[in-house]
Amino acid sequence: MLQLHFAPNTISIAVAIALNEGNVHYEPIQVDFPNAEQTKPAYHKINPKGRVPVLTTPQGRITETGAILDYLCATAVPELMPADAFQAARARELTHYLASTMHVNHAHKMRGHRWADKESSLEDMKAKVPETMAASAAYVETLIDGPFILGDTVTFADCYLFIVTRWLPGDGVDIDAYPRLRAHHDAMEKRHSVKRAYADGMLTT
């Protein structure tokens, strides 16, 4: 059986939602972020990067949200992958942007120590997060056909986008300024996959 190491409200919940979309039976394992379990040697044996998600498969462990989602589409939830290569590229383009730009912008609020040492630098980074996250939201807004990214059908990329846009209010960005992001969020909230993530305590309001 698949295992998923997760922490509530983090990007790892995109994987849980994708699994829920396919009603895939799996074992969830919560990593205790409040007690910094992800920084301890025991967890580093599972993921030396000290992050979530980790998907444990019969063949071994996979990290990186985008790679895990692609694997799930190939093995367990094929309905989340567009059949057309160009539409699949659009979905992957968005998840790569979310991973390498928008999530990185977000991380400069609380994880600035990854890239700088001085307290003044960390404060400077933190102050810029509302600006960079608003710019990312404005860009992503242009990529959504509506209500989901590619129109009426949910893809793996929607699971990813839903989690990232949930961070906007905490990053000082009003999601109501982006009508397509707002509609995307609301459409995702109605899905059984997301409702189950709330019921499982993986998402908290």
Place this chain on the structure above:
Amino acid sequence: MLQLHFAPNTISIAVAIALNEGNVHYEPIQVDFPNAEQTKPAYHKINPKGRVPVLTTPQGRITETGAILDYLCATAVPELMPADAFQAARARELTHYLASTMHVNHAHKMRGHRWADKESSLEDMKAKVPETMAASAAYVETLIDGPFILGDTVTFADCYLFIVTRWLPGDGVDIDAYPRLRAHHDAMEKRHSVKRAYADGMLTT
């Protein structure tokens, strides 16, 4: 015919190498980074993010290196994608890590203004790059079966890794401290795809 917007020595050359691996005929279009063409309105019509690569296909444009490489495997260079889903996941896990962590570490040297405003912050970020890039190199070293990432067969992820590891010396990291990265680099340098990238002026020593 496919078009590729590129700039020499940037991550866009991973796409050129993948195209060369399949001997795919395409039109290369150089973006004039020295004159900041990527920041101008004309280029923003091609890519509002002001980055390279952009692959122009008969169906439209694709950005984000990982998404483009996946698209090329699906349409033009299938030999670069592992047939086994778990091995494909290993290759994608690495490209996601390179995009969202190692390339981001590298970007804090010259592009710190993306995430902070004060000159002191930018200097602080720049000073930390040798440390973060060395940590990334040490981690990636553990993922390589050798000589290529998954053993004897080149994948799309090798094209990506080759470009990122070329940045190590400039970032103050000695690649010789990582025997698998060194062997990977040397094995890639011998391939016709990389030799052609040099011959085309896309890579400079």
